Amino acid sequence: MSESASAEQSRFVLQTVGFDARFPNTNQTRNCFQNYTDYFRCITAKGEDFAPCKQFKKAYHSLCPNEWIAKWDEQRENGTFPASLEP
Amino acid sequence: MALFISNFNSIFNDAAEPWQLGFQDTAAPGFTGLVTLHNTIGFYLIVISFAVFWVIFSIAYYYNSNNHPIALKYLTHGTVIELIWTISPAFILIAIAFPSFRLLYLMDEVISPTLTIKVVGHQWYWSYEYSDFVTDQGESxxxxxxxxxxxDLELGQFRLLDVDNKLIIPVDCHIRLIVTGADVIHSYAVPSLGLKLDCVPGRLNQVSFLAERPGTFYGQCSEICGVWHGFMPIVVEAVSSPDFLVWIDSASQ
Structure with missing residues (x-):
């Protein structure tokens, strides 16, 4: 059962963001925030379809609580996001 | 060792039991390390306690004022014994510090994780986010x-310990937990997996662990977080990776 099930599971891959030497400590708050801002800087510079930007998006989705992402998205829309998103 | 024991069809102790004094059975390398360190230090602690109490009682017994009326005049100073009982405890403390720091830094290491799960503590429940995957609607x-x-308890469920939605994890995979709090500080603790990490609002803490065997592991919130602090238990269910993919597939629909 499990073999056939795993075969049809191919749309899910057990993979996540790796270790980041900039954030070696238990505190990962900055890791999440950095990837979030990097993503929006990246798409401002290169456009939303630029494939390497996707890595930042994957990373911040894996690291940031959904509530935080929602709050920051809202702040970006209102122009109150507390960091520059210019590349 | 765990596999050896399981050959005898024994049941693992993965939940707290009434009046429990010892550890729960280990399911993760980190917790095995903790138990070993505890037992090793505990052995020397007993040896040292016996030695110290033996010296104290024998001095009190042999040199009291009845047996030795003038001992107080001569037993006032001894440079050699002072040096011995100052330097040897220092070496003992160093001998404890080395394995203990080694274990601390080993457990801090996040080794190429397979899966990141976000854990958010609320008053008074836990919520889990598997954002490495997205649902059919594109949501996490x-x-x-x-x-x-x-x-609502059914037969066989634990009172104050069982939950409606367990945290499902694949067995034998390095898993990274990102924990935080939504309102006040909580603490995410699962003894069998060697987990205990504060969930601080506005901060993300990470911890890595690996479940060595399939099973259901129970824990409780370990930071006083309000009136229902005692009623937000944690249940982690470790399943094989194919079964995990089946579950994540059903959870995504």
Whole structure:
């Protein structure tokens, strides 16, 4: 059962963001925030379809609580996001 | 060792039991290390305690004022014994510090994780987010985990420990937990997996662990977080990776 099930599971891959030497400590708050801002800087510079930007998006989705992402998205829309998103 | 024991069809102790004094059975290398360190230090602690108490009682017995009326005049100073009982405890402390720091830094290491799960503590429940995957609607997989109230318990479930939605993890995979709090400080603790990490609002803490065997592991919130602090238990269910993919598939629909 499990073999056939795993075969049809191919749309899910057990993979996540790796270790980041900039954030070696238990505190990962900055890791999440950095990837979030990097993503929006990246798409401002290169456009939303630029494939390497996707890595930042994957990373911040894996690291940031959904509530935080929602709050920051809202702040970006209102122009109150507390960091520059210019590349 | 765990596999050796399981050949005898024994049941692992993965939940707290009434009046429990010892550890629960280990399911993760980190916790095995903790138990070994505890037992090793405990052995030397007993040896040292016996030595110290033997010296104290024998001095009090042999050199009291009845047996030795003038001992107080001569037993006032001894440079050699002072040096011995100052330097040898220092070496003992160093001998304890080395394995203990080694274990601390080993457990801090996040070794190429397979899966990141976000854990958010709320007053008074846990919520889990599996954002490495997205649902068919393009949203992340997340759910809340509430304690099952006593009136809804089914036969075989643990009172104050079982929850409606367990945290499902694949066995033998390095898993990274990102924990935080939504309102006040909580603490995410699962003894069998060697987990205990504060969930601080506005901060993300990470911890890595690996479940060595399939099973259901129970824990409780370990930071006083309000009136229902005792009623937000944690249940982690480790399953094989193919089964995990089946579950994540069903959870994403």
């Amino acid at each position: 997989i997340d759910f809340d985990s509430y304690m099952i109230p006593e009136s």
